[in-house]
Amino acid sequence: MSKDTIAFMLKFQADKTLDLFKNSWLSAALAAAAIFYSGCAESIQGLDPDVLPESELIQMVQSDTFSVELETIVVDTTSTYRTVRQNIGNYLDPSFGRISAATYTEFLPREDLSFGSPSDLIFDSLVLNLVVEDAYGRANTPQTLRVYELTERLPDSDAEELPNSTSSFSFDDSRDYGDGFEISLDNDAPGRILRVRLDDELGRRLLFAGDEILSDPDSFVNFFNGLYLGTDPVTYTTREPGAIMLLFLESTSQLELYYRQRDSNNVFFNRVEPFIIISSTPRFTQFTRSEDQGSLFQIESALPQEERTYEFSQGGVLVKNFVKFPTVESLGKVGVSSAQLTLPVDTLLNGSNGRYAPPAQLIAILADDEGVELIENDAFIPIDPIVTGATYDSDEGAYVLDVTDYVQRVTAGQQENNGFFLRPQNAAFFMNRAIMGAVGNPALAPKLTITYSTLPN
Template sequence: MTSGSSHPMPTKSKPKSRRASGGRALLAVLLAAVLALVATACTTSTSDIGVGLPSAQTNTGAYLVDTLTVRTSTVLRDSVVTSGSGYLLVGRTTDPLLGTITAKSFCRLGMDAAFTPSGSFVYDSVSLVLPLITTPTAYRYGDTTKTQALVEVHRLIDPISATKPSFASTKLTKLNYDSTTVLNQGGKAPVRRARPNLTSLRLRLDDTFGRQLLAAGQAGRLTTQDEFDTYLPGLVLTPAATDNAALVLFSATVTDAALLVYYHDPTDATTVLSSSFSIYTGNRNFYQVRADRRTGGVMGLPTASLQTVDASRTAQQTFVEGALGLQTKVEIPYLTNLLDFGANATITSADFTVPVTASTLSPFVPTPPALLISTANAVNQPVATAVSGTTGTYVSSVSYLTSTSTLSGLDQGGYTWSVASYCQAVLNHVIPNNGLLVSSVSPALPSRAVLGSQRSTDKLQLRLYLIQVK
């Protein structure tokens, strides 16, 4: 059941004793439980009270508390690292909640050997091959029934750092590239659909670019990786200016992801010769994502790093989105009021049930991701504690599950995880009560979950059971 901030005190409901004997004693216990429920406007049925608790004993009091206030908010952590993720994300789509999302990718090309083709060889063509992540729900975000311009290719000017991480935020990583020159053949990206059975994208590039690359090799200017990096620091993949359909995820960790130059020996014109410059061998790639909410989406979401926006300002819902760095903070501000039960109060179980707002699910949005739960500090950063270890990880993965709502009878998806050890550590004054951060297990993937609050239609619930040793 829920409780507003005006009722910080927990309500304790005495369970039915398994040692109670006789109909009169049992009736007395039931009446006491019912009166307690009415007094606190509790919606929990009598049959639910005490489920899973140990037998009551003469020196033990057992209680269910489900009236603790839970505060939720959305936090922005824009330092999402996408270098080393193995993904290239490209495209543009309009999310009704997050606004217009645009993604572009940067990649370095690698050499398996010196590129020294014979001066007599004749250029034929040049292509860029981009294999897609083959699980449809994992790599497509948006309306794949629309055609879109996939993908514009540009020449990178600044090299990708080999020592520093590269971030999804355009504010944190800035690299110059030739945005005005499109290397695709004809200066335009091909128009097509990101259909589910599409396994790779093959882009024919400009012949002038290809001839210059072959000529540089024939001139002996591309014998080492350093020489090649100086000649071509990398490529940038962007959506066309008018593209607005879907985000598409490519793999950068397979050898098929490569720039291929084709040529032939004029003395043997029927034999195709080629050289490959692999994205995988280049081993430096990342992507960037930004959301524009000027023309749509939920207003009021945080825009500054570590900023917190209460759920009351975002229609009683909070957000988790990997690439954009959106996380949810969950706090139990009056948790220490449980000490009213006594200094020896021991929590036997405590679970959060957090539904995903049903209206935010869509065939055009990936399935909500698994969640990572971390202990937080006062400024919304993950922090190591006695219950989360050196990394700050409290629960390493919470899967998204669907079930049938007991209230509506409809399918309801969401998450459930235990907070018993966190709550007990707070009561024991082992850790401060700074709350928990909820983020995506795969922060480099652009998938989202919109979570309900205590005051939303899809209510967040905290059910806590404790015993009091007298």
């Protein structure tokens, strides 16, 4: 044979050997795949019972959205008796109407007060000091302060019925002791002390009241019942006029009586005597809502629940919310790793320059099976705070609530799914309001997202 013939035969034999190898490998691979597929097919029905029974299989983690019930509840009445802050002023909110606040308060003399002989006294002036910590609305709108003397005594804390935000006590409005004092605050200044000179007649009456009245607090309060502090209604001289001011009466807010007193050397010295407000001093704030006809709040609140576009929350003239998750029981026995409720706020309705900021915090309070808030006392402290209260996120324009604990208990059968209430924190003196999307709002509807996995049977 020639060299070329021998080379051809060797190449032919090598190619056949390679093809045989390839075919053998493919056959082996197909056989292995068949075995693997057979094993996978069986795993659909469950692995070998001796290895992992079907009842112990855990499915993949899932994240779904669930239906939410959200309802506005107009309460209006708030417990404001002896709260740590009080309010005065009024403003016109295009979405809520006119909101007004007035404060009723007593003043107390120091213990065993005595001015001495009236012949040694010369009256100078009486000044009302008011510490204004903050304001809600357009603070630089001029407001006329009205200071009237109460003609009936405020009840002590042990009274059967205590004043609240809708209470009213009689006062003599025929004489404005503040003489129309005008309040206008810098919107950028967080605090200010107002010094209002009051009518001299009241100052003289206090100075010459006599030791038997001045030295006994009970006699003094019967002699001088206290003051009403309110403002005249603001008008539409500017857009969104007026504001409600936050008063800190327990600090240096007080009546200051300036006078001169003669000593044993027949020399008159300048004196000042404070009449103070302390934590136990009877006082309360009265809130009112008016002129809300045609407002967004009035229109939406009158609609059936299923037709609403917005839901509302507000402090002072209290508006709270009720929330329920009607379908979470349909999850059955699952392991809930997280549950989050998002309540979007329509930030376009927060007023110009965001002047009507939403409440910074919402308190969550469980409901019982009759729809009553489960609280420890009138301070609205939740009995079982398993729903974390929400902080308003101004960047997101929404409240986000961690409801994991609540949903876990409901799905485990440890908690009745009665829902819960949301109310603004410190609603007795913070006026903040929020306009949230209703369930039917196409862009701002509330959203409940639950992440869970199936548990073994």
